[in-house]
Amino acid sequence: MTAKVVITGIGVATPNGLGVDDYWAATRVGKNAIGPVTRFDAAQYPSKLAGEIHDFTAEDHLPSRLIPQTDRMTRLALVAADCAFEDAGVKPGDIPEFDMGVVTASASGGFEFGQNELKKLWGQGSQYVSAYQSFAWFYAVNSGQISIRNGMRGPSGVVVSDQAGGLDAIAQARRQIRKGSKLIFSGGFDASICPWGWVAQLAGGLMSTDENPERAYLPFDTDANGYVPGEGGALLILEDAEAARGRGATNIYGEIAGYGATFDPKPGSGREPGLRRAIEAALADAGLTAGDIDVVFADAAGTPELDRVEADAISAVFGPGGVPVTAPKTMTGRLYSGAAPVDVVAAVLAMREGLIPPTTNVTLSPEYDIDLVTGSARTAPVRAALVLARGYGGFNSAVVVRAAD
C-alpha cells in the first residue's frame, strides 16, 4: 500500500525563529543567528560560536511537573509538539490513542541534563543524582515525553543516525502511516550547547574554530573550515492524505513523496560515497526524475572534503548547475537531528511562497559546479524539493517533498 503521506502541522524552534511565521520571516531574508556561545563560558575551548535560541522560557509553556525531568531539547520538542497540534487543527483526544504515534530522531540525547547530574555524582555523591537521570538523557526521551503528554500510544520510536536521522525518522513515520496509523509526529530536536556536548562534538574534528559569526560556517566556499553547532529542530504532523482531507485539515503543506538512504563504503576503499545513490533512490521512490526537482536543500557540511562529495553527487544527478541548491542552515548552524526536519519545513514554505531562501555569508567556490542560491532569496516556483542530510560515520539520507494537490 502506498498511501500519500502529507504534512499537516508544523512546530519549529530554531535560533532564528520560534514558530512557523517567525522562522520563515527570518529565513526568507537570511537573518543570521550565529553568535558567541552564551549558555556556558566557551573561552577555554577552540570553538566559541553557536546558533542559540535566546527567547525560550520553558516555564511559560510547560507545567512545573515536566520541568525537573526534562533536558532543554525535550522542553523545546514538547512546546513544538503543542504548536504542531494547534497548527494542524487537531486536539490530542480527537483521534484514538493507539492510532497516533511519535517517531523522532536524536543525535545527542539530553546532554545538558546528563552533565548536571554527572557533576552532582562526582561533586556531591550518588544520593544527589536526580531520579530523572534514568531517562532524561536518553535518545528516545523526546518521543516518550511527547507520547505521554498527548496520549499517543501508537507505533513510536527513535532513530539515531546523527544528522541523517532527521530524515530517517520522517521515513519511518511514513511507513507507520502506510501500515495504518492515522497520525504520526516526526522530526527531531537537539540542544547540547554545554561543555559535555561541546567536547563530544569537538572530538569529531569538524567544528569551525573561526570566531567571526559571518565567516565561521561557509559550506561550498573556498574558505570552508568546519561547521558551527546550533540548537533546535522541528516536529511535523504526518497524516494519510485522504484521511487528512476527510477530517477537513486546512494546512496541507506538502507530501513526503520519496525517500532514499545509503551508507558510505569503507574509508579508503576508493568506491564512490553513497550520497548520489540516496538521491537517486529518493527520486525513484517519488516517481520523479531530476528535472522535476525545483530546489535542493543541501546537507552543507562546511568542510572541503564533505562539500566536495555533496557537490559531486548533486552535479552527477542534476548536471552542472542543473538545479538551485541552498543551505539556510548557514543562518543557524547545524542542528544535528533537528536540521533536516527544519529543512523540510523550509522546503514546504518555499513552495507556499515561491521563494528559495538563501545560503548566507557564502561565496561559491569555483571548484563546485552547483547553482548555489547565495546572497538573497530567489523567486522561483517550487513544486518539488529534495532535502539532503548526512550523519557522522557515513549515513546518507534524501527526502523528496512535493506540493500536495
Next chain:
Amino acid sequence: MSQEFTIDDLKRILLEGAGADEGVDLDSDILDTDFEELGYESLALLETGGRIEREYGISFDDDTLAENRTPRALVATVNALLKDAVGV
C-alpha cells in the same frame, strides 16, 4: 529537641523535585490523597524521597515509599525516623 517534618516541608520538596501537575492544588487538603492521584508516579516519589533523606539525614527502607501512599503517612514516617535518629 528533634526536628519536625511538616506537610509544608513535604510540599516544598515535592515542588522542588517533581513540580506539580496541572489541575492539582497542593494547597488544598491533600493529607489523605494518594500520591498517584496527586500526579506523582514512582519516579517522582523516588526523587522526593532522595531529597528528604539528604536534607534530614535519614534513610528510608527500600519499601518506605511504596508503603506510605499518602502525605499523612509519609510525614508520620519521616517524623518517626527523625525521632529515632535523636534517640540514638
